[in-house]
Amino acid sequence: MLPIPHPALRATFCHKGEKEEFGTRFAKSLLLPQGEKVRQGMRGGPQALTLWPTPTLGPSLKEEGDDGAKTLCSPSETAMTADTNTSMASTETPAKDRPRPVGLTSRQREALAGYLFLAPDFLGLLIFVGLPMLLALAIGFFDVNGFGTFNFVGLANYLRMAGDPLFWQCMRVTLSYVVMLVPGLYLSGLGLALLVQRTNRFNTVMRALFFTPQMVSVVVIAVIWQFFSGDKIGLAARLFTSLGMPGVSILGSPSLALFTVVFVSVWFLMGFYMLIFLGGLQDIPQQYYEAARIDGATPRQSFWHITLPLLRPTSFFVLLVSLVAAVAGSQAFDLVYVMTKGGPANSTQMMIIYIYQQAFQYSAFGYAAAMASILVVVLLALTGVLFLLTRGGRFDFE
Amino acid sequence: MSDKTRSTPITPSGLNRRRLLQGGATFAAAGAVGGITGFPFVNRLSARAADAQTLNFWNFYAPGGDVKTQVDWFTKMAADYNASHDIKVELDYVPNADYMSGSKLSTAFASGQGPDIFLISPGDFLRYYNGGVLLDLTPYIDAQAQADFPEGIIASRKVDGKIYGIPMELEPMAFYYSKKAFEDAKLNENDIPKTWDELLEVGKKLTSGDRYGLLFEVQPGYYQNFTWYPFMWQGGGEFQDANGKSAFDSPGVVAALKLWQDAINSGAAPRQLLGGGGGDIVANLGAGYCAIQNVGIWGISAMDNNAKDVPYGIFKLPTPPGGKYVTVGGGWAFVANAKGKNPEAAGKFIAWALASMSPDSIQREVDWCTVAKSDMPTRTSALKQGADAFNKGNLALFAKDILPGVRGEPRLPPEVYKIISDAIQQTQLGGADPQATATAASKQLDAFLATYKGAPML
Numbered sequence: 001m002l003p004i005p006h007p008a009l010r011a012t013f014c015h016k017g018e019k020e021e022f023g024t025r026f027a028k029s030l031l032l033p034q035g036e037k038v039r040q041g042m043r044g045g046p047q048a049l050t051l052w053p054t055p056t057l058g059p060s061l062k063e064e065g066d067d068g069a070k071t072l073c074s075p076s077e078t079a080m081t082a083d084t085n086t087s088m089a090s091t092e093t094p095a096k097d098r099p100r101p102v103g104l105t106s107r108q109r110e111a112l113a114g115y116l117f118l119a120p121d122f123l124g125l126l127i128f129v130g131l132p133m134l135l136a137l138a139i140g141f142f143d144v145n146g147f148g149t150f151n152f153v154g155l156a157n158y159l160r161m162a163g164d165p166l167f168w169q170c171m172r173v174t175l176s177y178v179v180m181l182v183p184g185l186y187l188s189g190l191g192l193a194l195l196v197q198r199t200n201r202f203n204t205v206m207r208a209l210f211f212t213p214q215m216v217s218v219v220v221i222a223v224i225w226q227f228f229s230g231d232k233i234g235l236a237a238r239l240f241t242s243l244g245m246p247g248v249s250i251l252g253s254p255s256l257a258l259f260t261v262v263f264v265s266v267w268f269l270m271g272f273y274m275l276i277f278l279g280g281l282q283d284i285p286q287q288y289y290e291a292a293r294i295d296g297a298t299p300r301q302s303f304w305h306i307t308l309p310l311l312r313p314t315s316f317f318v319l320l321v322s323l324v325a326a327v328a329g330s331q332a333f334d335l336v337y338v339m340t341k342g343g344p345a346n347s348t349q350m351m352i353i354y355i356y357q358q359a360f361q362y363s364a365f366g367y368a369a370a371m372a373s374i375l376v377v378v379l380l381a382l383t384g385v386l387f388l389l390t391r392g393g394r395f396d397f398e
Numbered sequence: 399m400s401d402k403t404r405s406t407p408i409t410p411s412g413l414n415r416r417r418l419l420q421g422g423a424t425f426a427a428a429g430a431v432g433g434i435t436g437f438p439f440v441n442r443l444s445a446r447a448a449d450a451q452t453l454n455f456w457n458f459y460a461p462g463g464d465v466k467t468q469v470d471w472f473t474k475m476a477a478d479y480n481a482s483h484d485i486k487v488e489l490d491y492v493p494n495a496d497y498m499s500g501s502k503l504s505t506a507f508a509s510g511q512g513p514d515i516f517l518i519s520p521g522d523f524l525r526y527y528n529g530g531v532l533l534d535l536t537p538y539i540d541a542q543a544q545a546d547f548p549e550g551i552i553a554s555r556k557v558d559g560k561i562y563g564i565p566m567e568l569e570p571m572a573f574y575y576s577k578k579a580f581e582d583a584k585l586n587e588n589d590i591p592k593t594w595d596e597l598l599e600v601g602k603k604l605t606s607g608d609r610y611g612l613l614f615e616v617q618p619g620y621y622q623n624f625t626w627y628p629f630m631w632q633g634g635g636e637f638q639d640a641n642g643k644s645a646f647d648s649p650g651v652v653a654a655l656k657l658w659q660d661a662i663n664s665g666a667a668p669r670q671l672l673g674g675g676g677g678d679i680v681a682n683l684g685a686g687y688c689a690i691q692n693v694g695i696w697g698i699s700a701m702d703n704n705a706k707d708v709p710y711g712i713f714k715l716p717t718p719p720g721g722k723y724v725t726v727g728g729g730w731a732f733v734a735n736a737k738g739k740n741p742e743a744a745g746k747f748i749a750w751a752l753a754s755m756s757p758d759s760i761q762r763e764v765d766w767c768t769v770a771k772s773d774m775p776t777r778t779s780a781l782k783q784g785a786d787a788f789n790k791g792n793l794a795l796f797a798k799d800i801l802p803g804v805r806g807e808p809r810l811p812p813e814v815y816k817i818i819s820d821a822i823q824q825t826q827l828g829g830a831d832p833q834a835t836a837t838a839a840s841k842q843l844d845a846f847l848a849t850y851k852g853a854p855m856l
Contacts, residue, residue, distance in 0.1 A: 116419060120426075146508045147529030148737070166820070231668040233608050233687065252616065252669020254828045343618045344669065345828035346820065360501040362812030363525050365508065 133376070140370035146363040157370035166346065166354065167371065174327060174351040176258060178382075181326040184266040186318055189273025190311075194303075196274070197281055207278070211271035218268065218331055222338035225264045226251065254347035257340055261348050264339070265331045273318055280314030281307070312395045320386055327379055328352055351375055453487045453744050456503070456513035462491035465703075471770040475751055475762060485743045487515070499619070507531060514738035515747060517730045518563055520554045520807040521620040521815060526733070528811070528852040532562040533734035533741045538749035539564075546755070546777045554809045555731055557853045563731035564753045566766060567773040569694040570727045570796060570804045571625055573597075573716075574679060574701075577709040579604055579689035590713045594657050597690075597716045601666035604689035611666040613688035614658055615676025616827060618819050624728055624807050625676060625692055626822050629654035631805060632721040637818065637843065638855060644843035646818075647836050653718055655825040655832035662826055669827060680704045694728065695800075698772035698792045712792055714800045727804040729776065755779070768793070774801055810855050817842045 104112065140158070143151040161167050192210055196203040213221060228235040229251040240248040250260045288306045297305070308315075326332060333352050336342070342349040342357070351371065359368035459465075460472035472489055480486045490513065496502050497517075506512045507529070518526060526532050536544070539561065547565070555563035580586065583604050591597040601611035615622040630636075635650025661667035668688070673681020679697040682688050684705030691697075701710055715725050732752060734744035752763055760777065764784035767773040772793055775781050781788060781797075788797045810818075821839040824830040 113415065113419075144508075145529050146504055147526075147531050148508075148510060149529075166816075226670075229670070230672065231670045232610065234670075247665060249669040252827065341617050341619065343823055343827065344616065345823040345826075345830075346618075347828075356501075360504040361499060362816070363504065363529065364812070 136369045137373050137376075139366055140373045142366045144365035144369075146359075146365050153366070157367045158374075160367060161370060161374065166349070169346050170349050170351040170354045173258065173347065173349055177262060177332070177350060178323065178326040180259070180262045181265055182319060182322045184262065185269055185273050185322045186315070188266055188270040189277050189318060192270060192274040193277035193281055197278065207274070210274055213268045214271050218334045219338050221264065221268055222335045225260075226339055229260055251340060252344055254345045257344055257347050261336055261339060265326075265335060268331055268335065269322070269325070273322065276318055277311070277314060280311050283314075284310045312390070316386070316390050316395075320383060323382055323386070324379065327375065451485055453485060453514040453738075453740060453747060454490050455487055455515040456490045456492050456497070457517050458492055458494045458497040460489050460491060462493070465699075465770070467770040471762075471766055478758075479747060479750065483747075485740065485747075487747055510737070512735045512738065514735050514740065514744045516733060516735070517566075518733045519620065519730050520728065520809045521624065523555060523563065523731075523809040524811045524852055524855065527557060527562060531736050533736040533738075533745050534560045534562060535564065535734065535745050535748060535753070536560045538745040539753045540755065543749075543753050543755050546779050547753075548776075548778060550804070551727070551776050551806055554806045554856050563733040564748055564751075565729050565731040565776040566752060566763070567729040567771065568727045568776050568801075568804065569696055569729050569773050570725050570800050571628060571692065571694045571715065572725065572796070572800050573690055573713050574683055574693050574697050575690045575711050575713065576683055576686070576688075577711055579609065579686075580711075582606075583689075587711075590711075591716045593716050594718045598657075598660055598664060598666065601661065601690060602664055605666050609686060610668045610688040611690060612661050613671065613676065613682055613691040614661060614667055614826070615692070616662075616669055616671060617675050618823050620815065621675070621677055622822060623815055623819055624726060626654065626658065626818075627808060628715055628724050628726040628805070629657055631724040631726075632715070633718050634721070637808075637810075637814070638847070642847060644840045644847060646821075646843050647840035650721075651836045652832045655821065655836060657718075658822065658826045659829070659832060663829070683710065684708050695773055695793075695796055696771060698796075702772075712795055712800075714803075723803045725800060725804050726807055727774070727801075728807040729773070757783070774804075806856075808856055811846075811850065811852060813846050814843060814855065817846070 141152060141154055143149075143153045143156070196207050196210070229237075231237055231249045231252055232241075236250050237248065240246070240250075248256075250256045284307065288310075289302055292302050292306060332350055333356065336348050336350055337353055337356075340348045342353045352375070355368045355371050355375070358364045358371065455476070457472065460469040463469050476487045476489050492500075492502055498519075503512070503516070512531060518532075523532075536559075544561065551565055551568060552561065555561060555565060575590070580589070585600065585603065589596075589600060591600050597612070604611035615625050630651050633650030633653045635648050635654060636645045637651075639645040658667075662669060671682055672678070672685060672687050676682075676691075677693060677696075679691055679693045679700050683691040683693075683697075684701060686708075697710075698712075701708065714723065717723050732748045734741055734748055738744055750759065752759060760779050760783050763775050763777055763780040764787065767775045767780070768784055768787035774793075774796060775784065775788070787793065817839050821835050824835050825832045
């Protein structure tokens with residue numbers, strides 16, 4: 001029995017080849033994940049279907065029998081509410097000959113509804129995020145002392161940045177942090193998800209436990225790990241002493257502090273990424289694994305050739321989000337600031353902490369805004385690379 | 399008409415999407431109207447108009463602080479003022495960490511809504527002065543009261559002879575030691591270090607498997623700089639010479655940087671501290687984490703209140719070979735916002751509170767230093783009026799032994815503070831060569847001083 005497709009898809013099925021209005025396309029692209037394939041558990045093996053009307057759509061439906069298409073689009077079906085009288089266009093008079101109905105078509109109303117639902121969130125983002133971002137970009141060209149004076153200085157802040165050794169130190173620290181954190185989160189998230197993939201009681205408990213750090217305030221986490229990593233009497237110090245390495249200070253040595261901070265960040269965030277990967281793993285149909293097993297594939301081959309490729313959208317999302325989190329996330333600032341305040345000797349001085357200090361402790365708002373603008377540009381560049389490599393986050397599966 | 403069915407699905411309750419959206423829009427509009435006119439934070443104009451008769455005093459002691467004597471002192475001061483004046487003073491509590499390194503003050507000033515009266519540390523003085531928000535208090539203080547503040551203490555709050563802040567306390571730095579730790583290591587009063595070498599030696603002797611011998615501040619910040627300055631001064635080091643050029647590249651500075659580096663490298667001092675850091679004596683010395691701690695006079699009341707079962711002693715800062723005894727004295731000051739809603743009233747309040755020759759103003763200062771806290775007073779008359787309190791117990795030790803030789807905490811612009819802080823961090827924790835670090839920092843200082851145009855640093 002064919003499942004009744006999503007109402008938005010009905011338009012696609014029933015208007016093969018007809019050009020859709022832009023509004024409906026846009027609404028669909030917003031309402032349904034762009035590029036995401038809708039998998040329908042059809043008989044004969046999973047067939048991935050694209051949302052965009054393509055000629056290939058017809059044959060896969062027609063395989064079920066011609067009555068399939070007619071059943072979906074036939075106006076006589078009382079179980080479905082027909083879209084508008086244009087849905088009958090394929091069976092009655094051509095659309096361009098019929099008199100246009102007054103007011104908006106149903107599809108246009110759908111589109112309008114979509115926009116209206118998005119409007120509050122979009123307005124909020126525009127007013128509270130977009131506008132301040134533009135203002136901060138503008139402030140970067142001024143000398144602002146935080147007490148009311150604004151002096152236009154052009155590129156002076158950017159030149160100062162170029163000659164500021166601490167700025168380059170922060171850049172190095174931030175990039176090291178990103179390079180260690182993003183793969184760390186990816187691997188630990190994926191690893192944990194694979195471990196607790198099967199749904200049984202034990203795994204459910206473990207999933208909750210892995211996620212628990214996320215439910216605790218990041219400041220509390222920072223303080224607790226500060227105790228753990230304390231000198232001489234902290235857990236880590238005692239461990240090292242028992243291993244024959246006394247005097248190791250994992251948070252007080254400039255060479256080790258960043259690793260400690262990365263470790264705590266990964267510990268804090270891995271539950272969240274585990275959940276995302278779990279979702280992605282559960283999306284993969286079991287038939288693939290069964291088919292592979294029948295063909296004699298080892299678990300490792302299954303993982304490499306089935307799991308990983310089909311996890312690409314999830315991986316993309318995880319990499320993107322963890323990249324942004326590594327540079328500007330709450331754990332990048334709060335955790336590091338509470339644990340080390342950017343020390344020892346600027347070895348954990350993240351860019352975001354330096355920006356904060358320049359703005360709120362040294363009252364150099366213009367300089368801080370200029371640095372923040374550079375940070376945004378770097379982030380945009382990195383995420384742009386990610387998007388480019390994945391062609392806009394679209395993943396085609398055969 | 400059967401095929402022209404409804405385009406919006408009807409839910410069981412009769413609410414369709416259109417009705418929901420309309421309802422939501424009306425609700426949002428009502429909320430917006432109400433918000434714009436009703437909420438005091440949104441409607442600034444009405445808020446300011448209503449409060450022209452109230453002065454807001456932002457501080458980190460009351461009414462939400464955790465030391466009862468300090469809370470009482472502040473609330474009594476506000477109550478006394480409000481009882482005898484038309485303009486009322488309202489205390490607004492900002493938690494310590496938020497006040498000192500948070501964004502609350504900066505944001506308030508940046509939006510033109512800074513508090514009318516607030517507390518300021520010498521480290522921050524130049525930032526606010528150069529920003530033009532400090533009110534000149536000299537017109538509100540009579541000449542006799544002005545002379546009552548020793549020059550060495552008030553100098554860092556004066557520019558061109560005009561007073562911009564009234565210091566409420568003087569907190570000299572010293573060393574505290576745990577008597578029990580001394581006994582355990584078979585040391586006694588004679589082993590109290592008087593030189594830097596003795597300090598390091600005793601520190602090493604006191605270091606054990608779960609206790610450090612010495613403790614200096616390690617976290618970068620104004621406090622770390624503040625505690626390091628006296629070691630620089632003892633060897634004759636300065637950060638600026640008489641011509642305004644950097645004097646950081648000098649033996650005194652190098653020796654001070656080396657002392658802190660040696661303390662860590664010898665294993666006597668920790669790289670990480672407990673509790674609130676180097677200024678928190680109860681969490682470190684009181685908890686047995688270290689045997690000797692570099693802490694200020696506030697340690698007395700902290701230990702007496704929160705670590706009663708830990709007997710401790712105090713000794714003044716040891717000196718280097720050929721050096722002179724100097725210690726640093728910090729302390730916060732009352733200042734008024736020159737761009738506040740009623741600067742004149744704010745100035746009058748500060749003068750009434752701490753800078754008038756009337757006995758209760760002087761007594762207020764005595765009470766702060768002896769009852770609310772254990773600090774040295776900033777006024778000669780207060781020292782005299784509270785003589786018996788200042789000559790008792792550990793306060794007497796400070797008054798007689800440690801106080802002579804105190805130098806006020808320097809006021810520096812943030813860039814200079816950062817250069818010095820980086821130098822301390824690099825040598826203390828990063829293991830960098832002190833001479834090379836001092837030279838590099840001195841060059842940076844020179845580069846900055848060449849373009850600095852604010853009030854002079856002291």
